[in-house]
Amino acid sequence: AQKVTQAQTEISVVEKEDVTLDCVYETRDTTYYLFWYKQPPSGELVFLIRRNSFDEQNEISGRYSWNFQKSTSSFNFTITASQVVDSAVYFCALSEGADGLTFGKGTHLIIQP
Amino acid sequence: KAGVTQTPRYLIKTRGQQVTLSCSPISGHRSVSWYQQTPGQGLQFLFEYFSETQRNKGNFPGRFSGRQFSNSRSEMNVSTLELGDSALYLCASSPTSGESYEQYFGPGTRLTVT
Numbered sequence: 001a002q003k004v005t006q007a008q009t010e011i012s013v014v015e016k017e018d019v020t021l022d023c024v025y026e027t028r029d030t031t032y033y034l035f036w037y038k039q040p041p042s043g044e045l046v047f048l049i050r051r052n053s054f055d056e057q058n059e060i061s062g063r064y065s066w067n068f069q070k071s072t073s074s075f076n077f078t079i080t081a082s083q084v085v086d087s088a089v090y091f092c093a094l095s096e097g098a099d100g101l102t103f104g105k106g107t108h109l110i111i112q113p
Numbered sequence: 114k115a116g117v118t119q120t121p122r123y124l125i126k127t128r129g130q131q132v133t134l135s136c137s138p139i140s141g142h143r144s145v146s147w148y149q150q151t152p153g154q155g156l157q158f159l160f161e162y163f164s165e166t167q168r169n170k171g172n173f174p175g176r177f178s179g180r181q182f183s184n185s186r187s188e189m190n191v192s193t194l195e196l197g198d199s200a201l202y203l204c205a206s207s208p209t210s211g212e213s214y215e216q217y218f219g220p221g222t223r224l225t226v227t
Contacts, residue, residue, distance in 0.1 A: 033213050043201060045218035052213065091156065095212040098169045100146055100158030 003027065004094050006104035013082055014112050021077045021107045023092030029053075032096040034068065034075045039089040039106070048090075051075065079109075087111045115140065117206050117219035125225045131192040134222045138185050138206030144168075145187040146216060147179060150201040159202075162187050163210040191224075199226045 005024045013019050025034065036048040049059060051068050059066045063083075067076045079086055089108050093101040118137045126132050138145050147159040158171040162181035179189040185206075191198055201223050205216035 031212075035215060037218075042220065043223075044220045045203065045205075047215045047217060050213075050215045093156075097212060098161075098210070100148070100161055100169065100171060101156075101216065102158070103156035105155045 003102045004092055004104035006090075006092055006107050008107045009105070010108040010110065012110040012112060015084055016081050018078060018080050019082050019109065021079075021090050021092075021109065023075045023077065023104060025073050025075065025092070025094045027073075027094060027096050029096040032094060035093040035095065035101065036066065036075075036077050037091045037093060037103075039091060041088070045091070048077075082109075082111045084111050084113050117204055117217055119202075119204050119219040119222050121222060122220065123223050123225075125227060126194050127227055128194055128196060130194050131190065132194060132224060134189045134191075134202055134204075134224075136187045136189070136204030136206075136219060138187070138204075139217055142206035142208050142217075143185050144207045144210045144214070145181055145185065146205045146207075147187070147189050148203045148205065149173075150203060150221070151199075156203070159189070161210065168210055194226045196226050199224060 003026050032053045034051045038046045056068050063080045065078045089106045091106045092104045120135045144163045146161040148156050150156045160170040161168045165181045176192045181187045201221045203221045205218045207214040207216045
């Protein structure tokens with residue numbers, strides 16, 4: 001069973017639209033960490049955010065915001081007023097124990113001008 | 114600070130050969146992790162090195178191995194290459210080992226096995 005599920009394989013929106021990327025995770029640990037990474041066409045994964053399991057506060061960073069809900073095991077990512085430069089593959093990842101990051105399959109976000 | 118660097122960026126090998134990939138972490142970072150990215154399996158954890166010791170390993174055969182040097186630089190080796198080993202190999206570094214630390218990734222080495 002997948003530990004991190006990103007059900008949206010590909011999303012295409014027009015520039016300036018808001019878009020939400022979904023992430024659902026599965027763990028039995030009480031202490032864990034969730035991450036979002038961006039992978040532009042160049043291939044390098046870019047760290048966006050880290051959230052620990054004890055901090056359910058939502059976070060906003062410019063046009064980016066994250067909604068963490070333990071009750072539904074979700075850690076969703078919203079881009080407000082999307083821009084063409086936001087086009088990339090976005091990965092949600094889970095870190096529990098010492099087994100490295102477990103990534104979702106990624107969501108390919110296409111922002112059309 | 115310079116980011117994570119990986120060499121070479123591209124590599125073409127033949128089945129049965131072996132290959133060594135190199136990763137230099139961000140200055141001051143002591144933990145290095147390796148990941149394999151393929152279209153079918155996505156991003157998968159290979160192993161992590163910290164203080165020249167392998168801390169943990171993902172579900173990969175013994176043909177995949179690695180090591181870390183005293184300056185924290187790491188190498189990954191794949192022996193007896195198979196077609197299925199064609200992938201983007203990503204290296205990531207973090208200040209120390211532990212689940213709470215964000216990992217910073219390099220640009221990757223794209224390995225093609227023919």
